[in-house]
Amino acid sequence: MSYPDYTAPTTLREALEILGDTARIIQVLAGGTNLIPRLRSGEIEPHLLVDIRLLPLNLIRLEKDCLRLGAGVTYSQIMEDDMAVRYFPALVNACREIGSPSIRNRGTLGGNLAACIPEAGTVPPLLVYDAQISMAKGKTERTTPLSDFYRTSGESILEPGELIKEILLPLPAPATAAHFIKSGNRRGMTTAVVNAAVRISLDQKRYIREARIALGAYAQKPFRAEAAESMLVGCRLDEAPFDRLARLAVESNPARTDLFAGAEYRKKLARVLIARALREACTDLNKIEFHD
Amino acid sequence: MTEKTVHLWVNDRELSIAAEPSRTLLEVLREDLKCISVKEGCGRGDCGSCVVIMDGKPVNACLVLIAQAEDAHVLTLEGLSGGTALHPLQRLFVDKWAFQCGFCTPGMILSSYALLMKNLEPTEEDIKEAIVGNLCRCTDYHRVIEAVQEAARELRQLNEPG
Numbered sequence: 025m026s027y028p029d030y031t032a033p034t035t036l037r038e039a040l041e042i043l044g045d046t047a048r049i050i051q052v053l054a055g056g057t058n059l060i061p062r063l064r065s066g067e068i069e070p071h072l073l074v075d076i077r078l079l080p081l082n083l084i085r086l087e088k089d090c091l092r093l094g095a096g097v098t099y100s101q102i103m104e105d106d107m108a109v110r111y112f113p114a115l116v117n118a119c120r121e122i123g124s125p126s127i128r129n130r131g132t133l134g135g136n137l138a139a140c141i142p143e144a145g146t147v148p149p150l151l152v153y154d155a156q157i158s159m160a161k162g163k164t165e166r167t168t169p170l171s172d173f174y175r176t177s178g179e180s181i182l183e184p185g186e187l188i189k190e191i192l193l194p195l196p197a198p199a200t201a202a203h204f205i206k207s208g209n210r211r212g213m214t215t216a217v218v219n220a221a222v223r224i225s226l227d228q229k230r231y232i233r234e235a236r237i238a239l240g241a242y243a244q245k246p247f248r249a250e251a252a253e254s255m256l257v258g259c260r261l262d263e264a265p266f267d268r269l270a271r272l273a274v275e276s277n278p279a280r281t282d283l284f285a286g287a288e289y290r291k292k293l294a295r296v297l298i299a300r301a302l303r304e305a306c307t308d309l310n311k312i313e314f315h316d
Numbered sequence: 317m318t319e320k321t322v323h324l325w326v327n328d329r330e331l332s333i334a335a336e337p338s339r340t341l342l343e344v345l346r347e348d349l350k351c352i353s354v355k356e357g358c359g360r361g362d363c364g365s366c367v368v369i370m371d372g373k374p375v376n377a378c379l380v381l382i383a384q385a386e387d388a389h390v391l392t393l394e395g396l397s398g399g400t401a402l403h404p405l406q407r408l409f410v411d412k413w414a415f416q417c418g419f420c421t422p423g424m425i426l427s428s429y430a431l432l433m434k435n436l437e438p439t440e441e442d443i444k445e446a447i448v449g450n451l452c453r454c455t456d457y458h459r460v461i462e463a464v465q466e467a468a469r470e471l472r473q474l475n476e477p478g
């Protein structure tokens with residue numbers, strides 16, 4: 025393999041300046057868990073690696089109405105963060121299911137998103153929490169809903185020279201429950217066959233005010249099943265047609281076939297997981313006491 | 317391209333090493349520093365044979381570029397024993413027959429060590445989770461779990477006051 029140059033800028037401005045150089049093939053290096061094997065196998069041959077570990081992107085900050093996660097935050101950091109555990113348990117559970125402790129100590133949230141792999145575990149929970157993603161390029165910044173980050177092909181909208189800065193998660197309303205389930209061919213250290221995440225928020229009268237259903241590892245990109253979501257709105261928990269909605273949700277995108285599972289199996293599995301996740305969320309919501 | 321001088325500590329020894337920045341920590345540990353307890357299995361983070369402790373946390377040395385280890389404190393199995401006396405984990409892996417070929421053992425021990433640094437009363441589930449990324453193809457994981465439980469017991473006693 026050929027050896028690329030390496031630099032570790034200490035400010036965002038410096039990093040963006042370096043990334044703006046279009047004459048060379050430049051690769052951002054975050055945790056490296058996905059990148060380094062591809063580098064070593066020769067799959068990618070950048071001229072320069074820009075290591076972002078010294079940038080101030082490795083913090084989790086609670087603001088008035090949202091939690092801001094720097095792109096360089098590791099899965100372990102998210103799992104250990106009190107605010108993430110308190111407000112975003114489905115995301116924390118998704119991080120727990122990724123690889124092994126040694127992978128989770130290195131892999132980063134921004135890397136998980138930028139890798140553009142269908143089975144990226146953090147994406148479905150981020151989608152159900154209505155995450156926004158902020159990116160910087162040169163002197164400009166933009167923020168979009170994470171649901172607009174991936175094209176149908178599975179590629180992201182990240183432009184050359186553009187860097188993911190942070191993920192913004194609006195704090196959920198009080199009567200909210202979210203649930204994440206990963207299913208692979210075994211329990212530990214495994215690639216997901218289907219990742220399912222759901223969120224249900226209730227109004228004061230215990231009717232469903234907002235619902236989110238997201239699937240990962242299922243199609244070319246993780247996606248939200250919006251038709252099924254909207255049918256949940258206005259339902260009471262005990263009369264919500266979860267099985268029918270799960271069936272509808274898996275129809276919104278064609279399932280893919282890969283080494284680990286065929287499309288038919290994925291479809292059946294996704295249906296079961298969505299219905300199960302919705303029921304788990306219900307169980308949590310039924311425990312919440314309402315004060316009128 | 318150009319070599320870079322990387323400053324780090326390996327097993328409490330302070331070092332400055334000239335190396336291609338994109339060589340892996342695994343390569344430098346084995347080839348330059350002769351820490352050959354660190355094994356290369358898959359070379360892509362799937363097998364855990366190259367797990368070392370970096371700044372107090374287990375990492376796969378095949379997934380860290382040497383330049384990313386600047387100023388880091390790295391612990392390999394060579395640094396765990398402290399002279400000739402085996403660390404309780406090492407001794408109990410021997411006593412409990414927790415390995416056969418031994419290729420996975422350094423990584424297995426260091427993943428377990430990372431667990432015991434945080435938790436001296438691990439449940440079986442905790443131990444399984446700690447070594448989930450360490451593949452062993454010839455012994456059985458039960459003996460590893462027994463060895464770690466027994467080591468935790470010994471270390472708890474050492475830590476007790478009086």
